[in-house]
Amino acid sequence: MKTSSFLFxxxxxxxxxxxxxxxxxxxxxxxxLGAAFTKVAEAEWAGGDVSDLVQVLNxxxxxxxxxxxASLKVAEDMIQYVSVSALEKKEExxxxxxxxxxxxxxxxxxxxxxxxxxxxxGSRVFWALWIRTKKGWRVEAA
Amino acid sequence: MIDDELKLIALALIGMMAVIAVYPxxxxxxxxxxxxxxxxxxxxxxxxxxxxxxxxxxxxNLFLYLGNHEGRAQYYRVLAKLGNQASNVSDTQxxxxxxxxxxxxxxxxxxNRTIPVTLSIGEAGVNQRLVFExxxxxxxxxxxxxxxxxxxxxxxxxxxx
Numbered sequence: 001m002k003t004s005s006f007l008f009x010x011x012x013x014x015x016x017x018x019x020x021x022x023x024x025x026x027x028x029x030x031x032x033l034g035a036a037f038t039k040v041a042e043a044e045w046a047g048g049d050v051s052d053l054v055q056v057l058n059x060x061x062x063x064x065x066x067x068x069x070a071s072l073k074v075a076e077d078m079i080q081y082v083s084v085s086a087l088e089k090k091e092e093x094x095x096x097x098x099x100x101x102x103x104x105x106x107x108x109x110x111x112x113x114x115x116x117x118x119x120x121x122g123s124r125v126f127w128a129l130w131i132r133t134k135k136g137w138r139v140e141a142a
Numbered sequence: 143m144i145d146d147e148l149k150l151i152a153l154a155l156i157g158m159m160a161v162i163a164v165y166p167x168x169x170x171x172x173x174x175x176x177x178x179x180x181x182x183x184x185x186x187x188x189x190x191x192x193x194x195x196x197x198x199x200x201x202x203n204l205f206l207y208l209g210n211h212e213g214r215a216q217y218y219r220v221l222a223k224l225g226n227q228a229s230n231v232s233d234t235q236x237x238x239x240x241x242x243x244x245x246x247x248x249x250x251x252x253x254n255r256t257i258p259v260t261l262s263i264g265e266a267g268v269n270q271r272l273v274f275e276x277x278x279x280x281x282x283x284x285x286x287x288x289x290x291x292x293x294x295x296x297x298x299x300x301x302x303x
Contacts, residue, residue, distance in 0.1 A: 030246070033217075033246070034217070034279055034284055034285075035284070037215075037217045037248065037279055037281070038281040038284065040215060041214065041215060041281045042281075044214055044215055045214075050215055050250070051250050054215045054248050054249070054250045055248075055250075057217075057248045058247065058248045058249075061246040061247070061248060064246070065245070065246070100167065104163065104164065104167050107160075107163045108160060108163065108164070111156050111159055111160045111163070114156050115153055115156045118149060118152040118153060118156065119149060119153070122145075122148060122149050122152055123145040123148060123149065126148055
């Protein structure tokens with residue numbers, strides 16, 4: 001890496017470190033928390049497991065209550081993380097629900113097919129098996 | 143005759159298997175009677191021993207208990223309000239009084255939480271009502287709606303001598 005690149009990275013890092021922590025107000029973050037929860041609720045409705053996301057939002061709510069800039073910044077990051085993750089959870093939920101429906105449909109089709117087979121061929125198959133298992137038997141008069 | 147009986151027994155077994163396969167899917171996430179628990183516990187975290195006599199600005203400790211049995215994750219807000227004997231609060235109407243504290247709590251289904259709270263009351267009065275009202279976030283209106291649950295403590299607040 002060239003020296004100029006090192007200088008640029010160093011300058012960027014020092015700017016980031018020395019910059020004041022900008023945080024949104026508590027009221028703004030509470031609105032964003034509500035919006036993030038709406039996404040979480042949609043993900044749960046779609047069948048996603050949102051337990052972890054709810055706990056993260058709970059922690060964010062506690063940090064918002066603290067009210068200092070550093071806590072608000074962390075809360076903001078948490079809310080953003082949940083907003084993004086909720087979409088993934090929703091997608092996972094939809095896929096899981098679809099898979100469950102396919103398995104359920106296939107099971108029902110298999111059961112209906114079994115019922116049809118039993119109805120049309122059940123007796124024939126049963127007696128064929130019966131004869132096969134009992135063919136060695138000898139009937140004697142009591 | 144025996145053929146028909148065999149068919150019926152086999153079909154009954156298949157029917158039972160169909161019910162076993164379908165029932166868990168249809169009953170999943172179905173809550174017969176959804177509800178939320180809201181309670182106030184005393185300083186020891188138990189029902190009772192509530193503070194009844196406090197001085198103005200004297201800090202006292204309580205615990206709020208919340209339990210979610212709504213079948214889905216919920217975002218709750220508990221508001222603390224101070225009223226008196228003339229104040230009205232009901233299952234349908236929240237109390238018309240200023241809010242002096244609030245707590246936001248998110249719970250997944252079948253989760254509960256006990257929150258320690260420290261409060262103080264800034265004005266003297268006899269038979270003051272410390273009311274805790276429960277609100278629930280409505281995702282359609284994107285706002286909190288009174289969840290028709292509340293609890294209260296009666297207190298006498300005396301001036302500091």
